[in-house]
Amino acid sequence: IQAFWKFLLLFDQVLVERSTVKTVTKGGIMLPEKSQGKVLQASMVALGLGFKEKSREIQPVRDKVLLPEYGGTKVDLDNKDYFLFRDGDILGKYVK
Template structure:
């Protein structure tokens, strides 16, 4: 897979945004202007962690496959094999959804 060719470094997390809903549950098609920015994503790769002020290695708070909440702005777009992914620092991720 593409993630065997790309590994985030340090405290970075690679995510794939969740597809945006374009039709309501009632069947109404939403125009593009009324669709908000997608703030949910699935973690596809994580870095190895980062060194804290005490010199200890801190692990990443999210794991591959978890669904997370992203900030409205930020992240670095990365295109791998014609698909868009985004790189965020672990500390920029707002939270994760529990199963």
């Protein structure tokens, strides 16, 4: 969370952290890199200032969302990879 104070999201931008790629099946079979595919699920980390409220506070969000196959801008904060998407680019939200 410390890194997010150095990086201010604007407008309707959403900062997400992609889920990790599964390399082993439930049965214990190792998957080759070609067949792993692209991970389209991510956790929302922060919302831009224009998303819902005009407050300047960044409130951490941990909603699971479905991302499009292409798009997003990679951002490196505290040696961790995050991705920026516009709110309209996110396909949906997983309900608990």
